[in-house]
Amino acid sequence: MVPVARRMDLEDYYPRDLIKDLGKQGFLTPSAPPEYGGPGIDLRGGSAVVVEELSRYSPTLGFITEIVNDNIVYALLRYGNNRQREEILPKVASGEWVASYALTEPCCGSDAAAIETRAEKRGGGEWIINGRKIWITQGAYADIYLLFARTGPREARHRAITAFLVRRNDCVEVSRLEMMGMRGGAGEAEIKFNDCVVSDDDVLGNVNEGGFRIAMVTLDLARIGISAVALGLSQGVLDEALEWAKTRTAFGKPPLIDWEWIQFQLADIKARLEIGRTVTYKAAWLYDNKDPSFVLYASIAKLYTAQMAVDIARDGVQILGGFGYSKESFSERAYRDAKVLEIAEGTNEIQKMVIHKILMRGLPEVEL
The missing domain is CATH 1.20.140.10 (Butyryl-CoA Dehydrogenase, subunit A, domain 3)
Structure with missing residues (x-):
């Protein structure tokens, strides 16, 4: 990790092979159960021991691991359906897929209830997503986004926000952001979602307040x-x-x-x-x-x-x-x-x- 960590910072280099190595050893998603490719250890072992030790040599790799483990894996385990867990979790746990947590927007950072990205329902069980996210960790390299969008009136605030799983494709426009620290692996980016189509099966948890x-x-x-x-x-x-x-x-x-x-x-x-x-x-x-x-x-x-x-x-x-x-x-x-x-x-x-x-x-x- 040590020479790679230095290269990540100096060259803004994303270590895809090292991420996969972390996945193979169970360090990328320590809370994921064995049936999904992780060791299935508790929060102390995962988000404390593993992340602390990684960060001792590369804070960026520790930062990536805590986001993937705590933001993505927990959401899939707790709120995902069987297809989502069985199809997505093993790929994320192995490092085959890079997962990103897309909540923050240019309009609103700390005030997450004010987000403006919208998901509109149309016939056939489809949703159309449009909006911008910013400061999204691993956003530049992500294969899949856990995205939060407004599915009701703006004045409803937190009671009209829904979580979606969005695969990266031509509807996703990525702009890299140059950051002060956590360079390389963090892959901070602004993401534009332009008429991205997802299905009811890509909804995580309940529509609106969930x-x-x-x-x-x-x-x-x-x-x-x-x-x-x-x-x-x-x-x-x-x-x-x-x-x-x-x-x-x-x-x-x-x-x-x-x-x-x-x-x-x-x-x-x-x-x-x-x-x-x-x-x-x-x-x-x-x-x-x-x-x-x-x-x-x-x-x-x-x-x-x-x-x-x-x-x-x-x-x-x-x-x-x-x-x-x-x-x-x-x-x-x-x-x-x-x-x-x-x-x-x-x-x-x-x-x-x-x-x-x-x-x-x-x-x-x-x-x-």
Whole structure:
């Protein structure tokens, strides 16, 4: 992974072969059951352990895995019909198909209930989809999209949104987007859907309100997964900073590791990392044990670890000095990659809104 991760960043290269290798080893969709090509492990094993370890060396690959596992696999397992699960899941799990989660639009990021992409029903059980999506991870390379579209009046908001599975074909227009971090594998894109035809059999869950429910539940899970990306990224920064401090000398004195301020900085990084790891794994444990309070802890974990990762990456660059500012270091890439963790799967501000609502109104009803 290490040399490929560097190439992904420098060349904006998508490692299709490496994605397939992750699929063969069960790391791409760890929550998928064996009958669909995955190992079928719980959320702690999938969105915590696997994603964290991948992100320790390539935050982008960890980011891809959490989106595919938490957004796509969960939706298919929970809301898909037999044909969808049997036809699509094995292809996604093996890496044969690239799957993408198409929710965000130019009009509305955090306000998902305001999306404008429309799906109009016509005779013969067909739907016609028109609209634009933006900042879609793996959108540039996707073979299939889990797409959310409006199927009722705009004023109905979340009560008129439906989820569809859309295969890529000539009706899909893709424009690559140049991003600050998570380069290569993330494949961020703007997607235009121009009179795309799907059938009733491509609907995921119930028409209208079922789509918004799928989006919200998958985002709750993805907040645990993206917290694990933050953990792995931060651990990679700490690994590099520790090794550097053990060998780097300055002013003719012993290595940096013998300087008290470096010791304190490394200790502080480790302390923050373990706090983040504890709350992230607790959130996953609560979900695995069907405790609805996982929603609260998922938002706490996401809020804390996203901020933590940005701070730790900055500290790592500072410890490494000039080397940390160069593209030769992991910390430089991690610093750019970390910023999206404060934005994706619900911004920091959205997490504070969720936490506040739970404080005021109690836990929401969730499907476990």
